[in-house]
Amino acid sequence: MMIKDMERLLYRRQFVIGTRYMERSGWQRIQLDQELFLSVHPDLDVIQSNRHGFQLIVLGYMIDPYHPEWSNEEILNDIHHKCTSFDQLLVGVEHCGGRWILIYQDEAEIKLLTDACGMRQVFYSVQPDGVWCASQASTLASLLGAELDDNEELQTFVQSVEYRAMEQLWPGDGSIYKEIKHLTPNHFLDVRKGTITRYWPLSKLEPIGVEEAVEGAVEILKGSLRAIANRSRVMLPVTAGLDSRILLAASKDVSDEVHYYIALHSGLSENATDVKVPAALFTALGKTFHIHPALDKVDEEFVRINRQSTQLRDLPKSQIFYQHYLHAEERINISGNYSEIAREVYYDYHPNRKVDGRFLSRNIKLGEHAYVRQCYEEWLDPIRSYEEKFGIRLLTLFEWEQLYGRWGAIHAAEQDIAIEEFSPFNNRKLLVTLLSVKHDYGTRNHLYRKMIMQMWPETLGAPINPLPLHKFLRHCGKEVLRGSLYYGYQMLKAISGQGIRKRKEGTT
The missing domain is CATH 3.60.20.10 (Aminohydrolase, N-terminal nucleophile (Ntn) domain)
Incomplete structure (x- = not known):
């Protein structure tokens, strides 16, 4: 072409x-x-x-x-x-x-x-x-x-x-x-x-209750979806994950204006859970769900232009950019990125864990490289007191600024050649509202489910990230262990007065 x-x-x-x-x-x-x-x-x-x-x-x-x-x-x-x-x-x-x-x-x-x-x-x-x-x-x-x-x-x-x-x-x-x-x-x-x-944080996060957080977050999410639908034709990818499910729920009032879809590529087939689960859910909801077929070939000139313009990575999902260029018809793509910050995906139960450059590098799976450790130490040095001073955990700031503020932004920039993107969770008021709820074991997923129940409860009619039986049993075992560590550490904290740090929770 x-x-x-x-x-x-x-x-x-x-x-x-x-x-x-x-x-x-x-x-x-x-x-x-x-x-x-x-x-x-x-x-x-x-x-x-x-x-x-x-x-x-x-x-x-x-x-x-x-x-x-x-x-x-x-x-x-x-x-x-x-x-x-x-x-x-x-x-x-x-x-x-x-x-x-x-x-x-x-x-x-x-x-x-x-x-x-x-x-x-x-x-x-x-x-x-x-x-x-x-x-x-x-x-x-x-x-x-x-x-x-x-x-x-x-x-x-x-x-x-x-x-x-x-x-x-x-x-x-x-x-x-x-x-x-x-x-x-x-x-x-x-x-x-x-x-x-x-310039942020400016003041300490004031704890709020779950119901207050749900009310505030729902207003922002629904208003954001209504606002972007007023601006442009929109499309929303839906998988089996929690983040796309909450955006689906938030889109109820504008659902007749949204193109719901999943894009296949060499790393995602039609038999994948992220395709089968939403397809069944939309059938139950009586809404149309579009499965965009994978492309046989991506135009080399398109790739060359994008590589000259951006930090284009050679990833299977990069094929989707060309799909958007051919078929998106000047829509805006709605993304669930940055929701992981609100869910505080990184959580560590170890009571003696020291958050330093080495820990961050290993935790993010960048290994033991001296350059990475030094970069993270330099980022950490000015903010080591922030958990106590502002009530925001270092690993939450790490996820916000060093994971999604870096890796998360690359994807949107790579797509610019084909389509504009909108992420409702890229909103400080929304993130602060959800982060102001006290984080206990499992709180974040519970908070999200309550929001979904308020916005469009029928969207919970399909499982979220279902696992095969052997993986489900292994997952249950890990969660029992993690829960035991969490509540055990609560007892230690009550005795010692020390604070909580984070561990790696589930992903979407």
């Missing part, structure tokens, strides 16, 4: 900030000051607002779950009307979902931050002529002539089995290029100075 409009597909939905414009046809150009220039791909929305002595620029799209009828412009104007300073702005965008970059500019400063989980990525580099930013490290490297980092420990890691097995998960805030870094979620970049500042 002939690839249409190759010029438009290259660097699709990307941006560049630097001391000169990106020389590409059709890109929008905005001069930030005498030394900094913003270039934006035509398929990346740009919204601007001026009042209170400063300018706000949004790249991408925002969703307000409490006002699902509002447009990007109405959301930004409301935020700007209520916020008269940068500090107020940080609080004023907490409820905003979507996938966006926000630029704040006054006479003295230009500051930049991302959506809650960094789903709209920012890479940056401090150069002699000023600070440069872009959607991809490779784009910056090409513009700046940056060289690959030849650090021996880094190269050992990049060539390792663990790096490939974990789908090129990158530790810390660096990249494979010298002097090019990745903006970590919960931090903002001072674009003039090239410095990074952590």
